[in-house]
Amino acid sequence: MLRSTFYGFNIAFSGLMMAQKALDLTGNNISNVDTPGYTRQRLDLNSIPSANYLDRYAPYNNVAIGRGVNVTRVAQLRDPFLDARFRREAANIGELDSQLSALSDIARIFDEVQYEALNKAMEDFRTQLQVYSTQTGEVTIDTTVWSTAESMVKMFNQYSRQLTEVRDYQEFLLKDSAVPEVNKILENLALLNKNIRECDVFGNPALEMRDERNLLLDKLSTYMKIDVTYYPDPDPELAKRGIEICKVAFICDNAPPLDLDQRTLLDGKDFASLRVEQIPDDEDPDRVTYITSSGLIDSRTGLPIHTIPGNPGLQFTTGALKGALDMLNSKGAFDDPPNTLNGIGYYQSVLDQIVRDFAETMNSANAYADPAWQPFIPDPFWMRDPAEAPKVANPTPPVLFDDHPLFETNDGSTVITAANIQIAEGWKNGSYNLTTSKNMFLPGDDYIGDTSNLLYIISQLDSPFNFTTDGIDNPAGYPLFKGTFEQMFKNTGLIAAQEVSAKTKALGAGTNVIMGIEEMRNSLSSVSMDEEGVNLLRFQKSYAANARVMTTLDEALEVLINRMGIVGR
């Protein structure tokens, strides 16, 4: 087949077009060098084969020359395997981060490294009891003891309030920040899915929208462990063209297990939404927080596509939502069955338990013997004048009265907690004092100097007890700690500190891993200014060269058209 006269211009034109597109693409890459989630793009090129390759009657010595270059598509450089790895790790980090948010606040409440608080107040209480033991009967010292006790009690109240604030804040984060954010992400993903499909149908690759979708999927993966799958479009024609639908399902540990449909949060343009529920209600101190899924909702009809049986709350395997739920719901040793996951409830329960045990122990230690009881009674076997009967030790023990409590509740409830404990009114207003001696029963004899009961109270502060979830030495309770009240309290703060320390280290390790993965992703997908600079030069030269081809052709045709046939004229 004969070559057309202007065939070369078409070849040069294709080269110019390619170079122009390549320069545009390079410019686009450079302008997005700092755009989060941007994946570098490149042109997929192929050379256009000669038109007479398939010429049936071509002579055997025919030379086929290609017809220039063709830009087939703009492609992205991205590795789905790295995305999956990144998202798995992001879920672990999300969980640790969420737990640390609560635990750090708790550890800060109990931390007395720089500022003295409850530990010091408890020590001061003990010190004042010691001072009182050398000054028994001095009302002013008794006043000092209760005022020290009052600072301690106020600290208990304050710690309890601060723990409640931590819980409230974590609930706020979950209800008003995390879950709405997840729902917003799902809604945006569904919209993107819809737009991307439409673009795909029109033959536009919608690469920037895919970047945005990947970025949102990365974000979603910090909240929960997700599986992202792409399946062929249900329309066979579109499927043939390679158009895919994006589907996201979360992984959970629900029993009985949820099937894939029930776990699906996003399928093309349809999406589910999550919501937070609290049982019995958000005012109840023992409330349990759940996250439930609406199931996939049909975006056209607004009706659920799948229903989730029972909807008992989603048991996420990892992620920020799981971390938040664990912190809100888990009471560790106080749960049934007991576990080692110490959430906010654990610290609230331990604090309440210590305070209750402390108050009960102190109140019981402050009991006094029946004033009518005499340690010495006239000898019952005395046969002569009863008035002269010698006094002998009373064989009947006295009844102990416990109506001189040191601590009581401030809300009329019968159960003392860290929130409601206060100094007993009777002690505070001087109706009675610390029972320094239980032997305050002999009319005419004072036992003011007797320190036996005061030392008993002090010894209760220094005695080790077996603390359990149901009170001291209770075999029905789960063992918590063996030690003094003070040690038990300090231990609680140190548990929080150790948890934060361990989780911070784990978070550091996880962050290193995810940074490594991110580095690999960036290595593949992010824009290199050096490369783009080189490309600028390359495609500029390419453009110039193609223009030169055109000029050369022009000159060649000049000879053909204007100079041929004028020889000898």
Next chain:
Amino acid sequence: MRITQSMVMNSYTSRLGKVFESMDHATQQVITKRNFLSAVEDPAAAARAYQLRKNFQQNNDYLNNVQDVLDTMDSIDASMMVISKMAESAHVTLTAGRNGVWSLEDRMIFANELRAMQRTAIEALNAKFDDKFLFGGSSTKTLPFELAEDTSTTPPKQVLTFRGLDITDPANQEKLKAFADEKIYIDMGFGLTVEIDSNGLPAVKDSSAFNTSIPGINFLGYGKNPEDNLILTLGLIADELEKEPLDYDATTHLWEKLTDHRQSMLKAVTRVGADYNFLQKQKSVLERNSDSLNSKILNVEFIDMEVAINNLKMADYVYRASLEIGTKILTPSFIDFMR
């Protein structure tokens, strides 16, 4: 591996953040002089610090208690020395005089002296320190001793009461025995143990705390016979000395009793002295403990300023170096060299 500007930038930013964080930490260490700033930073050290602080405060409590008891014992010792010296003086005079060379007049003078001694002794026995009676046992607010004359008998006899009980009344003996055995314990760090006895009442284990109670009747004596008590014995001797002629046997008997009482007093004074010395030693031990705990607290909680400043200098150096490197690695790329 392909390296891009954003990779370098991200990595640099993250590392620069860490370097700045360590510089902030080093600054805080210098400002606070602390080894660690929170329990989270070093839970094991925080646990040690908490324990040491508690031990330090407890040790100071014990030290205050020991000092308080030592001050009280100064007064106890002074009062007991007054009584002991009187008993000694009475004993010496009686030993010299009971051989019969005394005239009635001499004996009357000595008898008066003895009665004056009784009054002085009672005053000493009712001594107070820090608004507490020293010799009342566990009764510290009620006058412990009273010496009265019972004129209903012939001849009138002296009655000594302890916490309102006639110490010679047979019906009171059980109770007086209990009074004499009364203890006032103070916790001085011997491992305070308080058990509940069969009556359901707290009983301090004797070796676990220090007993500061010295009921007067413990060293003065008590019993159905007046001569069982030092003060009454002095009165009885005075009565005998006022008799004419002097009953040598009766006087000898009372002299023997006085000898016993003098011995008891000496023993009691010696015991107080021994307790005082023991407490002085205990005070030294507690003071040493206090110093040792203080230095442990310093070691665990606080940082040497040389180390802290060195750390800060190093952190500052690293931070500056990081910034310097940043200006070198972040700016240039191929594009900067294009023409």
